[in-house]
Amino acid sequence: MAVLVTVVQLYKEYENTKKEFYDEIQTLPATFGKGISDSVWTYNQELLQSILQGMYNLPIVVGVKVKSLDHKIDLQVGAVFNKQHQVEYYDSKGLPTEQTLTGLGSNALFEHEFPIYYQGPAFDQNIPLGTVTLYSNDQLVFERLKYGFILILVNSIIKTFMLWIIIYFFINKYLGKPLKEFTIKIHQQDTQSPKPIDLDINWTEENELLVLKDSYNQMIERVNKKQHELLELNQELDEKVKVRTRDLELAKEKAELLAYSDPLTQLCNRRAFFDSGKQLLDQAEKQENSLSLIMIDIDNFKKLNDTYSHALGDKALTTFADTLKNNLRSADLIGRLGGEEFAVVLPNIREDEAINIAQTLRRKISQIELTHEESPVHFTASMGVTEKTAESSTIDSLLAQADKALYFSKHQGRNRVTAYSTITTWPT
Numbered sequence: 120m121a122v123l124v125t126v127v128q129l130y131k132e133y134e135n136t137k138k139e140f141y142d143e144i145q146t147l148p149a150t151f152g153k154g155i156s157d158s159v160w161t162y163n164q165e166l167l168q169s170i171l172q173g174m175y176n177l178p179i180v181v182g183v184k185v186k187s188l189d190h191k192i193d194l195q196v197g198a199v200f201n202k203q204h205q206v207e208y209y210d211s212k213g214l215p216t217e218q219t220l221t222g223l224g225s226n227a228l229f230e231h232e233f234p235i236y237y238q239g240p241a242f243d244q245n246i247p248l249g250t251v252t253l254y255s256n257d258q259l260v261f262e263r264l265k266y267g268f269i270l271i272l273v274n275s276i277i278k279t280f281m282l283w284i285i286i287y288f289f290i291n292k293y294l295g296k297p298l299k300e301f302t303i304k305i306h307q308q309d310t311q312s313p314k315p316i317d318l319d320i321n322w323t324e325e326n327e328l329l330v331l332k333d334s335y336n337q338m339i340e341r342v343n344k345k346q347h348e349l350l351e352l353n354q355e356l357d358e359k360v361k362v363r364t365r366d367l368e369l370a371k372e373k374a375e376l377l378a379y380s381d382p383l384t385q386l387c388n389r390r391a392f393f394d395s396g397k398q399l400l401d402q403a404e405k406q407e408n409s410l411s412l413i414m415i416d417i418d419n420f421k422k423l424n425d426t427y428s429h430a431l432g433d434k435a436l437t438t439f440a441d442t443l444k445n446n447l448r449s450a451d452l453i454g455r456l457g458g459e460e461f462a463v464v465l466p467n468i469r470e471d472e473a474i475n476i477a478q479t480l481r482r483k484i485s486q487i488e489l490t491h492e493e494s495p496v497h498f499t500a501s502m503g504v505t506e507k508t509a510e511s512s513t514i515d516s517l518l519a520q521a522d523k524a525l526y527f528s529k530h531q532g533r534n535r536v537t538a539y540s541t542i543t544t545w546p547t
């Protein structure tokens with residue numbers, strides 16, 4: 120735009136200067152006309168030559184041609200057109216020369232022709248003598264224009280520069296700075312939880328930057344919402360996984376318990392009793408400690424079941440197990456070997472102590488009172504006791520000995536305790 124304005128200005132300047140040239144050229148006949156007509160009238164070639172030379176020296180003239188009507192004078196100086204409208208060059212004496220005009224518009228001559236008259240005192244009217252043609256060209260116009268052009272160009276450059284500064288100031292104020300601030304704030308965002316951005320601008324009207332900022336903030340809100348939802352889902356999932364893990368652990372514990380414990384009495388089952396019993400026995404062997412084992416069998420349990428019901432039989436089993444648990448140490452191992460048959464391993468207990476413990480248990484069992492149809496029901500248990508010895512130091516052998524003693528108790532009338540070591544004669 121600035122270039123276009125400058126070009127128009129330059130063209131205008133050229134037009135004005137060219138017009139000035141024409142105007143100036145048109146004033147020349149008034150100045151030189153009298154001298155020329157006098158010298159033509161008097162055929163004073165010398166005077167005419169010096170007048171033409173003077174005109175030629177003017178900065179607006181590149182050539183002058185004088186032609187008399189009687190064809191006696193045909194003189195030209197500088198660059199002039201010939202009959203074929205071609206440019207020819209003549210020296211100050213009017214002789215053709217090789218010299219040419221140089222520079223811009225060297226051939227673009229423009230001419231101004233004016234007539235010359237003789238106004239002698241003895242004549243009333245003007246006598247036409249011939250014509251004078253003045254030549255000029257664009258080169259001279261441009262030379263005069265040179266400084267004007269430079270001024271216009273400098274002026275345009277300064278104006279354009281100022282315009283750029285003003286445009287830059289406003290663009291920077293209303294676009295550059297806010298955009299920079301916006302970019303910096305985006306870079307400073309916490310990527311985990313980005314927050315809506317506020318720009319330090321007080322524009323009230325809608326513009327692209329505010330729309331961009333609002334869109335960004337809306338996007339951030341949506342992202343945060345989604346992230347929050349994801350977090351909640353994650354927590355929910357975590358909770359579900361925890362619950363599921365807990366369930367699995369419980370199921371595993373239950374399975375382990377089922378594998379090692381008796382579901383009715385919660386005592387060790389046969390397998391667990393054998394595993395743990397062996398460990399206690401090994402320990403006692405290593406530490407050379409005593410260890411006793413008691414086998415217990417509820418008396419006439421079939422009858423109890425048959426007389427009162429299987430449920431009462433179960434109740435008898437659980438109450439019986441609780442009695443064992445409540446009256447033995449935590450270090451003692453209690454197991455249900457099957458049906459109504461139980462065994463107890465007593466670490467660090469000698470046989471005589473074990474007999475006492477067994478007697479206590481027997482007494483406590485006989486004191487258990489169950490109820491059937493509001494009537495009390497009692498039951499008893501028989502026991503066999505044995506102690507680990509050098510000859511008998513495995514669970515199987517101890518169980519076998521205790522079982523024999525138990526059989527002895529049963530045979531002797533039940534509800535009694537028999538120590539394996541006290542059996543001298545076996546019943547037949």
Ligand SMILES: Nc1nc2c(ncn2[C@@H]2O[C@H](COP(=O)(O)OP(=O)(O)OP(=O)(O)O)[C@@H](O)[C@H]2O)c(=O)[nH]1
Binds near residue numbers: 416417418421429
């Ligand atoms: N209620 C109930 N009964 C059981 C359970 N396990 C085994 N029994 C019963 O226990 C009874 C054991 O009977 P027996 O082996 O003949 O022994 P007993 O009747 O106690 O006779 P003695 O041992 O000689 O005193 C059977 O009737 C089994 O059905 C149980 O978990 N619950």
